[in-house]
Amino acid sequence: MTMLLKEWKINKLLHLMVLPSLIYVLIYKYGPIAGIVIAFKKYYPVKGIWHSPWIGWDNFQYVLLLSDTPRVVANTLVIACWKIVCGLIAPILTALLLNEVRKSLFRRTFQTLVYFPHFLSWIILSGILIELLSPNAGIVNHVLGWLGIKPIFFLGDNRWFKFTLVASDVWKEFGFGTIVYLAALTNINPSLYEAAEVDGANRWRQTWHITLPGMIPIVVLLATLSLGNVLNAGFDQVFNLYSPAVYESGDIIDTFVYRLGLQQYQYGVATAVGLFKSGVSLVLISISYYAAYRFANYRIF
Incomplete structure (x- = not known):
């Protein structure tokens, strides 16, 4: 107890700086947890949470019997998994290509351009995508028309909607991932490239035997941590882009x-x-953090 008081006196200003964030988390993150009891009640707003009747597991049974439930779960898993996979591959390839560029001005300009969409909300980007992908006036379908391809209703055709979601998400976020991997490349010892060049290795061999192995730890770390997002397919994006016509996909x-x-x-x-989704996500996040610790020596403390 004495040590805690001493530590508090030494770092009291730092603790005071953290206090607003702590209050925010307690009120808006932990406070609403009490509302999960609604999952076990026949909730009536006029009666409130505590006076609404208990019905046990009836709500869960009702959800499991809904015909839409298997389709919704399948869509979530497919979209989320494709986003995770493509969200790993795209920034890795971009970082490898940028690592070979010697013109610093081009590198910085390209990094700025691909990083910029990360700061835009899906409300703004969805408006841009709706205009770009319009089957009548969108520039994408105009280009396809010049190539002799019939217009594609990217946001209204179940065959194309999943692809559109994944591609647009990768376009928005791969710039941020590229910076992470470029930072990882700076930790590779330059003498390894010099030794490989002396041994006659070309740029491809240097990339395969030095660059990629040097990126493996951060790739494994980000891949394992992304497991916790298997049930998060991106509400903001889907909500702003979908319509009843593409509920199926x-x-x-x-x-x-x-x-x-x-x-x-x-x-x-x-x-x-x-609540069901949160429980599954908790298990997946726990597994991902254990895997990150096991395979990438990652610790959260």
Whole structure:
């Protein structure tokens, strides 16, 4: 206890700086956890949470019997997994290509351009994509028309909607990942390249035997940590881009919960779905952190 008081006196200003963030987390992150009891009740807003009748596991059973549930879960897993895979491959390839560029001005300009979409919200980007991908006036379909390809309804065709979601997400986020991998490349000892060049290795051989092995630790770390996002297919993106025409291919757990809770007023059912997702996500995040510790020696403390 004495040590804690001494530590507090030494770093009291730092603790005071953290205090607003702590209050925010307690109120807006931990406070709403009490509301999960709605998942086990027939919730009536006029009665409130505590006076609504208990119904046990009925909400969960109702969700499992819904015909839309398997499709929604499948869409979430497919979209999230493709985003994880493509979100790893694209920045790795971009970082490798940029690592070979010797013109610093070109490198900095390209990095700025690909990093910029990361700072834009999906509300802004969805408006841009809707205009670009319009089957009638969009520039993408105009280009396809010049190539002799019929217009494609990217945001209204179930055959193309998943692809559009994954491609646009990669376009938005791969610039941030590229910077992470470029930072990892700076830790590779330059003498390794010099020794390889003396031994007659060309640029491809140097990349294969030096650059890629040097990136493996950060690749393994980011890949394992991304396991916790298997059930997060991107609510902001999907919500701003989808429509009833593509529910079959684009409806995910988060948008399903939104419609159940805020449009159909089935608060207990929506809470049950959200609680189930949170439980599975907790397990996946725990596994991912253990894997990151096991294979990449990553620690959160």
